[in-house]
Amino acid sequence: MANENSSNKGEEDVVELKRALATGSASSQSNAASAVAPIVCYCIASILMTVVNKFVVSGSQFNMNFLLLCIQSSVCVACVYTVKKLGIISFRDFDTKDAKMWFPISVMLVGVIYTGSKSLQYLSIPVYTIFKNLTIILIAYGEVIWFGGRVTGLTLVSFILMVISSVIAAWADINNALTASDPASTAGAIAGLSSVGGIVRQLNVGYFWMFLNCGTSAAYVLTMRKRIKGTGFSDWDTMYYNNLLSIPVLAVASIIAEDWGYENLNRNFPPDTRNFLLFAIAFSGGAAVGISYTTAWCIRATSSTTYSMVGALNKLPVAASGMIFFGDPVTFGSVTAVGVGFFAGLVYAFAKNNQKKAEMVAQQTVIPLASRPS
Numbered sequence: 001m002a003n004e005n006s007s008n009k010g011e012e013d014v015v016e017l018k019r020a021l022a023t024g025s026a027s028s029q030s031n032a033a034s035a036v037a038p039i040v041c042y043c044i045a046s047i048l049m050t051v052v053n054k055f056v057v058s059g060s061q062f063n064m065n066f067l068l069l070c071i072q073s074s075v076c077v078a079c080v081y082t083v084k085k086l087g088i089i090s091f092r093d094f095d096t097k098d099a100k101m102w103f104p105i106s107v108m109l110v111g112v113i114y115t116g117s118k119s120l121q122y123l124s125i126p127v128y129t130i131f132k133n134l135t136i137i138l139i140a141y142g143e144v145i146w147f148g149g150r151v152t153g154l155t156l157v158s159f160i161l162m163v164i165s166s167v168i169a170a171w172a173d174i175n176n177a178l179t180a181s182d183p184a185s186t187a188g189a190i191a192g193l194s195s196v197g198g199i200v201r202q203l204n205v206g207y208f209w210m211f212l213n214c215g216t217s218a219a220y221v222l223t224m225r226k227r228i229k230g231t232g233f234s235d236w237d238t239m240y241y242n243n244l245l246s247i248p249v250l251a252v253a254s255i256i257a258e259d260w261g262y263e264n265l266n267r268n269f270p271p272d273t274r275n276f277l278l279f280a281i282a283f284s285g286g287a288a289v290g291i292s293y294t295t296a297w298c299i300r301a302t303s304s305t306t307y308s309m310v311g312a313l314n315k316l317p318v319a320a321s322g323m324i325f326f327g328d329p330v331t332f333g334s335v336t337a338v339g340v341g342f343f344a345g346l347v348y349a350f351a352k353n354n355q356k357k358a359e360m361v362a363q364q365t366v367i368p369l370a371s372r373p374s
Contacts, residue, residue, distance in 0.1 A: 038297040045290030050125060052284040056277065057121040061267040065117045066254035068281060069110070073250060075285025076243040080236065091236035098231060099245060105227055106245035108220040110253075115213035122206025123173070126334055130169040130341045131210045133162035136348070138218035146222055154351035161344035165337050170207070172333025225299050235300065239293045 056068060083089050092098070120128055137159045143149030151159075228238065254260075269277055 038294055038301045041290065042294035042298045045287060045294050049284065049287045049291045050120070050129070052280060052287055053117060054120050054125055056280050056284060057117055062121065063264070064254065064258050064268045065114055065121070066250050066258055069113050069117065070247060070250035070254055071281050072113075072285035072288045073243040073246050075282055076288050077240065077247065079286055079289050080240055080243075084236075089236055091234060091240050094244070098233075099241065101231060102227065102233075102241045103245050105220070105224050106242055107249060108216065108223060109242050110246050110249050111216040112213065112220045115209050115216055119206055119209035119213050121209075123210060126338055127169050127173050127206075128210065130337050131166050131207075131214065132217075133341055133344065134166060134211075135214045135217045135221075137162065138214060139221055142218055142222040146226060150355070152351055152355050154354065155348060158344045158348035158351055161340055161347060165341035165344055168333055168340060169337035172331055172337055175333065176331055221299065228300065235293055235297045239289065243288070 056062070057065065080089070080091075084091060119131075123131075140149065140151055140155070140159070144151060224238070227233075231237075233241070258264075
């Protein structure tokens, strides 16, 4: 009888594995074993997406972020729909009822990617990645409220380290900006003070968008996790509806809020670099397929907090890419901030691992009470 049950269980596992490969869903009982693949894929996709987006919005006169995001979402939908037609993947067809239920999530996603692109426009990649740690803290306490999560003492220590790393990063960023614009090194004191004032205003704008991005990202991740359970969406369903429903929102926002005049279009897409810039935007749209899918995959296979922590552990290669490709300054403060942030991620991972082991031991030591036969 035991062998028969084991055989049936094995057949069920094979069927479940095939279904997961076809639809992007995964069995909750195999989360621990299947967590490595989504984590690695998410790391690659997030690094690629950050670097490409930074390149696209780094132009001094670029101001059409909604148009950029609309193109990216359109490329995402086109790629996924094409792959579905080829029979490689499968996801549910468009349904009005599902669209109405998921539309608020897509609007929140628009807020996340827009605030992220604006903060990248004003801040360096290392500062951007370090401050994303603050999102983890918001998500962790959101899970406590919404999903009955728990924050241990060691987890709290990692959160404190994250805040410290963010403070160091901000201090190094501001100090470097002020040093580079020292009035004594300029043609005149008035011009120097004007330059310093402009940089300070730019940093203030960048940090405003950064904090707004942290809040919207936490709300998006927590709400999406809750809504996924209610809709039964697979990972491809999530990616498809996220991008499809965001297209009209981004298009309307671009038409209303952005300047579509000939001169402004030329400033955003200069003739000498227009083709390469459009290629980069299309490429970033393809990369967005990876980031959208692996985000949902990571949340399903692990938890929303762990998903955000994985993103935080990317800070070393992401920061290095900013220093290599965009000339971000390598200073003692910036290196220290990245190091402290990375250490905070390791402490957090260790804390979560200990917490999981303690919960498993507690479950094993609970002895169910059974009533005596009469």
